[in-house]
Amino acid sequence: MSESRIERGIGLLLSLIQYVTASGSVTVQEAAAHFGVPEQRIREAVERVFMAGVPDGAGDFIRFDIDFDAFEQQDVISVTMRPAFEDETVRLSPREASALIAGLTLVAGYTEAAPERVAALRDKLRSAASQGADTVAVDTLAVPLAAQRIRDAIRDRSVLAIDYRKPGAGTQRRRIAPVALNLNEGQVFVEAADLDKQGMRTFRLDRIEAIEPTHDAWPYALPERERTVTGSAQVVATRAAAAMLRDYATSEPVSVDGERVRLDIEVWSEPAVLRAVAACGGDAEIVAPASLRRAMHRFAVDALGGPSGEREQTPRD
């Protein structure tokens, strides 16, 4: 169990007081599991809470009190005296509330919660926060119908047939057992067992052309996830373009001339890498391997020449 910076600090102490009071009495083990921290951290937090107190004005303190015998002999926490935080607690800060509201905005449409329930929860969070400027906002995502159908299939464990288009290949019909929807930077991905290829695959939702139910049985065991990387490429890019390629990077960017950096990226599929580099708008250059450089050159030449004869550009301003 790791312990984050957040869990070392008075946040845990404050929360622990409320938690123990609401629970009546809890074991150190239960509290550690509830907060996801080591038991030792809970013991330390308990000792700190009960070491502290409200100043009585005469240089001494009115202290929190617990059943110390139960704590020392049985690892049980049971509060007997609370000089503060009796019926009040620290509210969410405006930014904590914003983080919750922003997260809710991003995911709510993918859940089965009714929109009015979500709106009510948003209002409840706003009123549970202390006052402050509205410093975080996120746009509402329109949830594609396909995402809802896949969500239901995951829940019901039903196998779907999808028409899927892979870059550089035509549309293929695949039978999949979906296990998760990943919402990643505004893009939706479907994690699924591909029943024809007998492997776990990730599908981009916006490349799925059609979804149909099937009567196929849900697989008895899900295949292992395998990661196929065919090689790596070296790229020189502006810092902003390097940030766009960061998901594929296998090395930290190293400065080459003050304005540009060099980095290695994974090549999992040549067409996909060419697209990712081209989407940097000319701010990224493939340095090696030479074959990929040539492919990048061809990519640009083809695009400048027009994809096919019938697609003469028809200006319309």
Next chain:
Amino acid sequence: MNRVEAEERQFSLLLALVDTSVGFTKHELFVRVAGYQGQPVGDALERMFERDKDALREHGIVIDVVQPPGDDSNQEARYRVLDGVLGSPAELQFDAEERDLLDLALRVWHEGGLTEESQRAALKLRADPEFRGGLPLERTPGRTSDPDGAEPATASILQPRQRPRESAFQALKRAADRRREVVFDYLKPGERTPRSRTVQPWAAVLFRGRWMLVGHDLGAEDTRTFLMQRIVSPVKDRAAKQPFEAPGDAATTALAKLEEIWATASVGVHALPGSDADIRLRHRRDTSEEDGLLVVHHADRHLIADELTGFGSDVAVAWPAEQRELVRQRLERIRDAHAEATGEAAS
């Protein structure tokens, strides 16, 4: 020296501050709070007090300073917890469906720009023994995935994630909290050389998957929106020359403005029927079809030019001419940069 751990000292400070309605002077706090008691009064103790106030602020506990009229010595100033920081524990209790939604909402930020705030929020919500959300799955009790188990929990169906691509994020938030101005090099979309900007940071906005900073640009003397990904230097902060206050609705106003730009800015493109570009652009938000062209919306002509360049020969821009030109320039740069067999930049 009687060493009291920072955590214990800050907790004692908080207890003293919540117990008073009129506030305590600094001197009173130094005498009353465990951890300050017995320490020599001086710069070291003052600095410790400032650090502790900052630590409490991180937890959303803002300390208010009341200066008696006519006193500028700072000796009589009274410190207390700002009204509204404390509320009833019932405000943070939620029913089962709400808890499920909050768990997912927290999960969005596990690795993202709002990780710290969501972890702090999760810690506050876990004061309720019923609330078990917001922990990474492997640390959540009873949440290990069981392939033959009952209906999968919502959290295992949906895996929302916003990654910390924007390293500037933390520095910007911290500066915004402390009302300090920030200086950074910004590579504006479409430009090749970064320019230094000085900005009063107001708010962060996530729009179509991209984090943006909204603030007052002191060079431009106007409100500006910056893509965090295009901040190419470390963010430095400094005391503001002019004290500033973020407008209360900075984030929502900026978001509404971006939506407005998006609604009016569009590009007509030919997409090779059935190509990857065709499918993805059709799925893109608000895309419509007109005279056999896909009408694609965007918030910045340079960013959409980059995206369209990524589709290569699958797309051709029909209108506006300026947009066609921007894509053509990008493709020419790519072609020219890759014309030689070995990279110019290779060592």
